[in-house]
Amino acid sequence: MIEMADVYKTYPNGVVALNGITTKIKQGEFVYVVGPSGAGKSTFIKMMYREEKPSKGSITVHGVNLSKLRNSRVPLFRRNLGVVFQDFKLLPTLTVFENVAFAMEVIEKHPAEIKKRVMQVLDLVGLKHKIRMLPDELSGGEQQRVSIARSIVNSPKVVIADEPTGNLDPETSWEIMNTLEEINKRGTTVIMATHNKDIVNNMKHRVIAIENGKIVRDEQRGEYGYEY
Ligand code: ADP
Ligand code: ADP
Numbered sequence: 001m002i003e004m005a006d007v008y009k010t011y012p013n014g015v016v017a018l019n020g021i022t023t024k025i026k027q028g029e030f031v032y033v034v035g036p037s038g039a040g041k042s043t044f045i046k047m048m049y050r051e052e053k054p055s056k057g058s059i060t061v062h063g064v065n066l067s068k069l070r071n072s073r074v075p076l077f078r079r080n081l082g083v084v085f086q087d088f089k090l091l092p093t094l095t096v097f098e099n100v101a102f103a104m105e106v107i108e109k110h111p112a113e114i115k116k117r118v119m120q121v122l123d124l125v126g127l128k129h130k131i132r133m134l135p136d137e138l139s140g141g142e143q144q145r146v147s148i149a150r151s152i153v154n155s156p157k158v159v160i161a162d163e164p165t166g167n168l169d170p171e172t173s174w175e176i177m178n179t180l181e182e183i184n185k186r187g188t189t190v191i192m193a194t195h196n197k198d199i200v201n202n203m204k205h206r207v208i209a210i211e212n213g214k215i216v217r218d219e220q221r222g223e224y225g226y227e228y
Contacts, residue, residue: 001027001189002048002158007057009043009213017043018054019213025191027157030184032200033193034224035210041193044210045162048191049083050074062157079107082151082188084161088143090135090150096122097131100150107154121149125179141172148179152188159183161192165199177203200224 002025009018017040025031033041046052047059050066059066064077090099097118104114122128125145135143144164151159161180165173177199184190194200200207200223207222208215217225 001025001029001062002191003058003060004047005058007047007054007059009040009047009052010055017213018047021057021210021213021215023208023215023218025189027189028184028187030181030190030205031192032205032207032222032224033191033210034195034200034207034226035216036226039210040213041210042162043213045160045191045193048158048160049078049081079154080156080158082148082154082156082159084144084147084151084159084164084192086163086166088135088140088147090143090146092135095132095134096127096138096146099135099146100153103150103153117153118149121153122146124152124182125149139172140168141175144168144172144176145179148176148183152183156188158189158191161190163193163195165194165196170198173199195228197224197226197228 004021004023007018007021010016021044033044035041043052047054048061050069054067062080069077094102100118100121101114104117119128122131125148127142127145127149130138130142165176168176173196180190181203204221206220209217209225
């Protein structure tokens with residue numbers, strides 16, 4: 001499904017962010033990526049949606065070799081994934097409905113199909129009653145739920161999240177986690193980088209720990225393993 005083979009990443013400034021990563025993630029898995037700040041978690045995640053390219057080694061996502069993927073093919077490739085960010089990245093002038101619909105409009109889906117599917121995913125994240133609101137009229141947790149709805153609207157096989165609860169209070173973080181759990185139960189692979197010890201230790205899933213650009217631990221139903 002997702003496979004990395006001996007992946008290295010050196011940024012142009014000479015920083016080695018990934019230092020020989022080999023791993024496999026199967027369809028339907030839920031994976032936490034943990035480790036200290038600067039360990040390489042974001043870089044690891046960015047590799048999977050081709051935000052960064054490996055300096056050496058190969059990454060295959062759903063049969064697509066990302067080291068060989070042309071830049072012009074990246075948008076097409078990304079349609080098979082959903083990406084969720086710590087800071088939501090919603091379009092401020094569009095309503096909740098429009099923010100989610102946008103991802104379907106760019107691939108020219110029929111308006112009736114868009115309406116049906118957008119309402120379906122907003123129902124899943126519990127925001128059907130807020131479709132006409134603008135992002136800044138919503139709480140942080142609600143904005144993150146909109147961004148999750150947007151990430152899954154085109155039914156991706158994988159959702160990739162970089163610290164999705166990083167800007168949220170504990171209660172709201174749990175709401176977001178329950179939503180991601182629900183998406184995972186429906187068969188979508190979920191991969192998330194996180195610093196949330198409480199979540200990792202209580203909602204058990206595979207844990208990949210990265211330190212200094214290397215995988216130092218990989219356990220099914222693992223622990224967070226750090227103080228912070
Ligand atoms: P983490 O997500 O675990 O905090 P990152 O993957 O963001 O780690 O960063 C790993 C290392 O790469 C850090 O030393 C960071 O400063 C460096 N780094 C990250 N992005 C860039 C970049 N675009 N250019 C140069 N160095 C970077
Ligand atoms: P609060 O965080 O405000 O106390 P919650 O009822 O959301 O409100 O959570 C209480 C505690 O229950 C959390 O700190 C967390 O440890 C745990 N918890 C909540 N939801 C889950 C869940 N889906 N799986 C495991 N533990 C959970």
